[in-house]
Amino acid sequence: MGLAEEDLNRRMLRARDVMDRSYAEALDIPSLASVALVSESHFIRSFRAVFGETPHRYLQRRRVERAMFLLRTGDRPVTEICFEVGFSSLGTFSRTFSAIVGTSPSAYRRRGPLPHVPSCFAMRWARPSGHLPATEARQASPSTPSASSTPRAPSTPSAASTREIAGSGPLLRLRSHDDDFDIELDATHPTSGPAGTG
Numbered sequence: 001m002g003l004a005e006e007d008l009n010r011r012m013l014r015a016r017d018v019m020d021r022s023y024a025e026a027l028d029i030p031s032l033a034s035v036a037l038v039s040e041s042h043f044i045r046s047f048r049a050v051f052g053e054t055p056h057r058y059l060q061r062r063r064v065e066r067a068m069f070l071l072r073t074g075d076r077p078v079t080e081i082c083f084e085v086g087f088s089s090l091g092t093f094s095r096t097f098s099a100i101v102g103t104s105p106s107a108y109r110r111r112g113p114l115p116h117v118p119s120c121f122a123m124r125w126a127r128p129s130g131h132l133p134a135t136e137a138r139q140a141s142p143s144t145p146s147a148s149s150t151p152r153a154p155s156t157p158s159a160a161s162t163r164e165i166a167g168s169g170p171l172l173r174l175r176s177h178d179d180d181f182d183i184e185l186d187a188t189h190p191t192s193g194p195a196g197t198g
Contacts, residue, residue, distance in 0.1 A: 011036040012050045015043070016058065023062045024086040029055065063087060064100045071109040078105045 015036040019027060032055055033043035047055045063085040070081045079090050082105075087093035097105050 008038075008046055009050055011038060012047050015047065015055070016051065019055070019059050019062055023059060023066065024084060026086075027059060059086075060096050061100060064097050067093070067097060067105065068101065068108065071105055072111065072113055078109070081105070 015032045018032065018035050029040050029043065033040045036043050036046075038046065044054060047058075051058060053061075067081050067085045070076065070084070071078070078093075082090050082093040085093075087096070094104060097108070101108060
């Protein structure tokens with residue numbers, strides 16, 4: 001990696017840090033490009049090259065990630081959470097949330113609080129997937145195909161259909177197919193509800 005590329009990466013990181021800290025504010029491309037000290041078009045191209053997604057998509061995911069936490073840990077109205085995380089319209093929030101997570105905000109909330117697992121695992125499991133097009137971000141339960149079903153070509157699995165937390169007894173199983181890990185934990189603390197709702 002040359003010095004110029006390293007310098008550009010640092011600039012993109014600086015802009016991403018602003019989005020991480022100030023995701024609820026009205027951020028736009030001109031202000032983020034000025035943080036990175038590049039032109040607007042160069043910022044969009046460079047950000048996508050470095051992080052694999054556009055600045056707008058990253059900011060949406062960051063806001064949805066925060067909304068996921070608020071929905072699972074409290075009982076505040078969905079509309080209030082929508083505005084708190086930086087969306088200006090409930091309709092836009094619901095569409096974006098459904099496209100990224102694979103389910104509506106209300107349906108996601110009904111899953112209840114996350115079981116007691118180490119916070120690093122819970123955060124990684126709950127984080128929305130970064131590169132799913134809206135058409136693939138649908139929630140689907142894994143099931144055995146019926147004899148009448150037509151075989152389909154493999155596709156990128158959605159975050160909602162490949163992650164699960166199961167087991168409400170002393171043994172807790174955390175599985176993530178897309179991240180390729182499978183962990184069993186001894187859950188010494190009782191959960192506040194059924195754990196197999198993810």
